[in-house]
Amino acid sequence: MDHTGKMSLKAFWEAVEQRLAACSADDLRAILRTMAQETPPTGRQIFLARLKPVEGATMAAPPVIQQEELLADIDDLAQELGSAVENADEWEEQYEWDEYYDEEDSLGPYDEFVEPLADLFERTGATFDYGNLSLARAAYLKLFGLVRFEDGYGRGVSASDLVGVDVGEASARYLRAVYETEPAARRPQALYEQMRQVQSWLIGSHPTLDDLVQISPHPLPDRERFLADWIAFLQTQSGSDADAWLREAVRLAQGTPGLEALAQAEGQTRPRAYLDWFTALEQEGKQREVLAAARDALQTLPARLPIRAAIADHLCAAAERLNETEALRLGRWEAFTARPTLSRLLDLWETAAAGAERTALMQRAVEHIRDYLAHPPGRQAEVGWSGDNLERPARIGQSVLAHACLLADDADAAYHLAARGKVLGWSSSESAQGLVVSACLVLLSGKTPAALPPNLVQLWQWGLQNSVAPWGEGGEQEGSVLKRLERAYAEQFAQAQWSTDRQEQFLSWCLDVARQRANAIVSNQHRGSYGKAAVLTVACAEALRLRGDKAAADALVNEVRSRFPRHRAFQAELEAALQRMERSM
DSSP states (O other): OTTSSSHHHHHHHHHHHHHHHHOOOOHHHHHHHHHHHHSSSSGHHHHHOOSOOTTTOOOOOOOOOOOOHHHHHHHHHHHHHHHHTTTTTHHHHHHOOOOOOTTTTTTTGGGGGGHHHHHHHHHHHHHHHTTTTTHHHHHHHHHHHTTOOOOOTOOOGGGGTTTTTHHHHHHHHHHHHHHHOOGGGGGGHHHHHHHHHHHHHSTTTOOOOOHHHTSSOOOTTTHHHHHHHHHHTTTTTTTTHHHHHHHHHHHHHHHHHHHHHHHHHHHHOOOOHHHHHHHHHTTTTTTHHHHHOOOOHHSSTTTTTTTHHHHHHHHHHHHHHHHHHHHHHHHHHHHHSSSHHHHHHHHHHHHOOOHHHHHHHHHHHHHHHHHHHHOOOOOOSSSSSSOOTTTSSSOOHHHHHHEEEEEETOHHHHHHHHHTOOOOOTTTTTTTTHHHHHHHHHHTTEEEEEGGGGGHHHHHHHHHHHTTTOOOTTTTOHHHHHHHHHHHHHHHHOOOOOOHHHHHHHHHHHHHHHHHHHHHHHHTTTTTHHHHHHHHHHHHHHHOOOOHHHHHHHHHHHHHHOOOOOOOOHHHHHHHHHHHHHHOO
């Protein structure tokens, strides 16, 4: 099965044959009786019609499909579709203001073509399954042309509109037909061209050679010879497509030793070969070999190359399985230096020993992030079609640096970073001010994050969420990163110790920022942010109350309230925040 859980046609037929071979005649009768019992009344005639032996064949005899008949039907539909395209303006004029016209319906006048197109795809698939590959190739070529038709309004029948048609399997059948109908000498060139053609037909499609293998129960003809020719051909091509298909071909032809040889010989120009090699070793349970090979790869590849992070991830996975703590920490650092994202910063935190060692590591991370932000790596021209972004430099904002400073127990560095920021735009990860202000207020409150009053809780959550949302790594969900951050800060806040002078300094700054932010939001009538200004104001009041200074808390609220007496919407938000505070304190 593939990652979607769908079984390939080849695997399906192999499983069917295995199960049939394991069944006795009585077993088969019992299976059919069960299927008959589960058949709805309306399907009983169809079930009985199918329940009869087929003489002289293991599959149903192929229907008589004339080449001219199938291709003519496709041509007729193409002509009708072309006429609809020519008349698109008339249809638009007729239905543009009609009360029944659904503007969200992208098909418009082409809805009537969905069913006949799906039927033609089904007929062409049957043609392929019954072995008429030349006809299937010609028919698919025409059909894929039809699903790319668009009128001047961008409407047409796309592959995604064909409910019930597995377009991925259709493209695999087409490519298998190309393979089997081309002379052996021309196969590599022809297949390469048509695989790239399929990519242009179907957005997001990335056909592989294994697709051709899995689409038929029959072995790929001349497989060994073709693989050798395919590898030689692909080594003369450039680009991410050729690289991906070459690595796949080496794996199919030569297995793990072939991937090792490719990585050792061409790893600097094809770094994904390392990843394929490590994956193959992992599947064989060879964790010690992964650990050694990943270390060698990191020694070989240029520093700060983004894909080093993925290589380090394999090293870390092997180190965890082997219980190699120092190797794991080395791998986490290598991954972080290549892609210094928030989740990888948390990887460092979680693998370091608590105390002075962790603080020193966070301080080292601060210096690396500063250097990365000051000298970001250049963008790669081509990064492949896998969608994993392993070869793209990481995009990080000031908030990542702020987290590193706070976790390094360097409040002064966090303050200087945040103090340069603007009091508006806290929802951007480029802003560190909201995160640092909320963290300072939590520390100044003397409470653990789990015991904070409601407005301070909300402010702290906003500070974390705004820093997390854009910077997930490796498919990790935002919620997962957020929970990890909460755990890290719970540990960090528990050990933080600020002098009285430092507390007064940071408290004064937080209150000043809160006043400026409330003034900027309300004075400029950013109505959508009135609630944020109110929460910030009352969160400061909550912190003051927890410090035993109710008079200062009341004075702050009254100051902000009196500054905007005519802004009723803001006053309502402020009152709601105050009520939440009063109910909890």
